[in-house]
């Protein structure tokens with residue numbers, strides 16, 4: 001996951017977990033990834049891959065701020081270092097604001113898959129996704145969407161579920177599927193500890209960690225451990241239930257929703273489709289604009305820096321003992337409450353960065369979203385099993 005602009009962005013979303021990295025990592029907002037770092041990264045990344053498919057993910061900040069010339073270089077270096085039999089693919093995660101016909105034509109020509117950040121219809125999107133001067137961004141994003149559609153560029157919707165839009169599940173889902181025309185949707189719950197700008201995950205003060213379900217383990221309380229815009233765990237459960245019901249009734253097989261697809265796949269005994277429901281972490285390193293490498297996009301803190309590609313081989317960092325410990329830690333640090341959970345193999349304690357509360361018995365390391373995740377599976381698991389059984393029977397024919 002490469003971040004060629006670092007944390008630099010052209011808007012200022014209230015809930016952004018990355019903007020503050022400029023201060024934390026002492027970044028210069030006026031410079032992006034240099035040609036030397038870019039070439040080195042692309043060469044090493046391709047070199048370290050044995051499989052046929054090599055996927056680059058370009059994220060930010062806002063990667064389109066690098067300009068089209070930078071992405072022409074991306075494609076040029078990829079073609080230069082591509083090995084026989086390899087297929088190179090690119091994902092671009094963008095807020096859509098700079099996407100115009102030129103961009104869309106480039107993305108189409110080079111088969112980029114676009115992930116578009118959008119939080120629902122206008123009033124919900126504009127709640128937190130604002131410009132630096134506090135102006136709404138919905139219309140600009142929709143202009144970008146129109147350009148993508150004119151050039152038939154495939155795009156996914158990346159939707160941050162926050163304290164506000166979580167309360168409007170059907171408005172969000174119907175907008176995405178019926179107005180935006182998205183057929184692949186990623187819902188990402190917004191969970192931000194109040195001290196996320198300075199304190200790395202797992203470095204929290206143990207004595208201030210509340211028990212799941214308590215007043216401080218929810219947003220809105222004066223002493224809450226999360227920001228005001230973080231999703232309420234119970235709202236997260238209600239959101240998923242409402243969307244799941246709508247999806248099963250109307251869109252099964254037509255629309256893919258990341259959390260539902262992976263639940264069905266995992267029930268069928270297949271690997272998780274997304275990292276947050278996997279048994280282990282560690283496969284998605286983050287590459288900052290100066291070539292610094294971190295364990296994960298959500299762990300870009302000095303405590304989790306593995307090195308720099310200018311001085312250490314990317315493959316060495318990816319398979320280092322430190323990174324292995326990071327990856328296996330997801331399972332090894334599960335509290336007993338999770339180990340005894342009927343949904344363990346569908347959830348695996350969700351993302352470790354969200355394990356900021358205590359289990360009911362007081363043990364540390366439970367996921368903040370747990371009440372919502374449990375409520376969702378209490379409702380949806382029988383149907384997930386049903387869908388998995390139908391698919392397995394079809395495959396067996």
Ligand code: SF4
Nearest residue numbers: 275276281282296351
């Ligand atoms: S820490 Fe979270 S985002 Fe990173 S790989 Fe693990 S589950 Fe995924």
Ligand code: SF4
Nearest residue numbers: 338341344347349370
């Ligand atoms: S639903 Fe809750 S208890 Fe069960 S595995 Fe997930 S986080 Fe742990």
